[in-house]
Amino acid sequence: MSVPVVEPDRYDEQLEAKRSRIVELFARFAAPAPEVFPSPASHYRQRCEFRLWHDGDELHHAMFEVDPADPKRKTVVRLTQYPVASRRINELMPQLIEAVRDNPVLRHRLFQVEYLTTLAGETLITLIYHRQLDEHWDEQARALEQRLGAAIIGRARKQRRVLTRDHVTEHLEVDGQVLHYQQVENSFTQPNAEIARAMLHWTRAVTRAEGGGRRPRDLVELYCGNGHFTIALAENFRRVVATEISRTSVASAQVNLAANAVDNAVVGRMSSEEFGAALDGEKQGQRVSELALETHDFATVLVDPPRAGLDEASCERIARFDEIVYISCNPETLAGNLEQLTRTHAIERLALFDQFPWTDHCECGVLLRRRAGGD
Template sequence: MVEQNQQYEEQLGEKKLRLRNLLQPFYDDEITVFRSHPVGYRMRAEFRVWHDDDDLYHIMFDQTTKEKYKVETFPAACDLINQAMQVILPLLKVNETLRRKLFQIDYLATTSGELLISLLYHRQLDEDWVLAAEKLKQGLDALGAVNIIGRARKQKIIIHHDFVTETLSIHKNDYTFVQIENSFTQPNAIINQCMIEWAIENLSGIKGDLLELYCGAGNFSIPLSKHFTNVLGTEISKTSVNAAQKNIQNNNIKNLRIARLSSEEFVEAFNQTRIFRRLDGLSLSNYNFSTVLVDPPRAGIDLETIELIRQFDHILYISCNPITLADNLKLLNNTHIVSSAALFDQFPLTPHIESGVLLKKIK
């Protein structure tokens, strides 16, 4: 453990230096670092399944050699996922209906003890599989609230629910989030809470309305809705939009609307160059946007969206790729200055860097 902690400190220092160097042209102040526990932080994990005569086990692939290796425990994952990994394999091994042509197992857990297990197959699933999966669920119920999904080509069979409900405590306020199977969720729940609180602290006190692009299931929008007059989120994924609508209702949020639009489509709607039926009943002219929050994919923000967000007084940019973040900051540098920066260690003991910056418009 001492050696692991030392390795963590060294790698975290390297990450901070890398981020500082990338932000150097735009920001030369302190970078706030949010540290993660080096083990037990992942709330989701995916494993291939290897069949060896009567045996089967979880495997992963070495990123350098591409060789498979057996995974008996996964220290990065939370305790609930590790417990499920130990319990499920003996139950699958002795059941030919469940194990036949099974090639992958996905786990999604919550800090509140819910678990969703997806079993992926290279064959069609039938009624015998459903009966066997229901017995499997009974065998796993000692772990807590367990849901099972069976997936095959053009098939999705749900045993109980296809979602879990996570509860996050944000500045001592609890918010619940439906997390639907096979949709994006933040993998590190504790660091996710830090990200949301950092966003609130940096945007608190700003008047007007908030626009969030790439809003997902409302991870940022819902807690931030307390701090703005109105919030509009946009998201292209139907699954995420449906989850966001449930989360808005479950958290009793009255001033947040979600539009199923990509960022590029929102630019067209905002500039009135295209009319979208998906915006029926929602008038963009009724919003007084002062702030935009963006959490784009690894490729960063496209040029048209950059031109849109530079119109806002405040831009809060959450990034999963500091290289594309730096590239986008080069384009925003002539209208905005970076006033705050943070490193969120979502994936400890890996090279991955999650970061955030707040930009303010140059007056």
């Protein structure tokens, strides 16, 4: 990956370039003008990972700059600060180096560090090693927890040592309501908390019933992760069924449903393909029966797939629903999926979320509704 060059004075310029690209990319679908949600120009990433570079007695955070002309060539970039990362991560970077550099138990064969922080500054640090860890490491790592004011996890091959906890809890205020999210180490979470908040606001707004209150029909969410959208959208629908394949994320989503007192949503561990088969009555079993699909009346589907987007069969599956909310971290694959989805649905709303400033990447949101006569 490239190390982003952060120039706050030029933030609007890079955002406008993304907006123009999105307008051009989706023009063929007669999409409305995108609603644009800017990011903070710096210190916006709540999670980051770095290599730890050993140079004699010295120790540095590092990233690799890839030569675009020859991707096999990588240059080590040593970092003392990283303006992309949250202020809490930047505060901890020199403190961690100072604490570990002259401590042989913590430093020996340490090669990577991962930071996970929240807007309030709660922090989890994962130290990753090319050796097995023991009780001597535990003792030194507990002292490090006290010194840094952060939870510490140690990882090595087939080993994970959790000293205090394996998660942080993010609190996001959305439309005057504070939502609580457990975020577990080594599982997917939205990296840009301010943009995460904007995405929740937008998806709530586009699915809100006229006049407020809950819609009389139900929502199905695929790729729900830790319940990021599930929690925020539950109040807009009669009931919600959310699915996710990761055991860790499903467990975290269930914790988050309870933490937010959401009583009209259920999370099932299954793939989108398995859910489609269950909806068609082709798959049965305990996990399917727990969802009680026969009692639901689904009108809306929300998908937030990986960068590769959806395959043809998945697009066909979600096109059965009257309303589609599609969140995408790759506009190119979204455009490819829209070639299929716009045969039956029209784009009603389009949003650009600047999830990744100073890169070519951005996040998009699309609301599609079935055309009159669309099959």
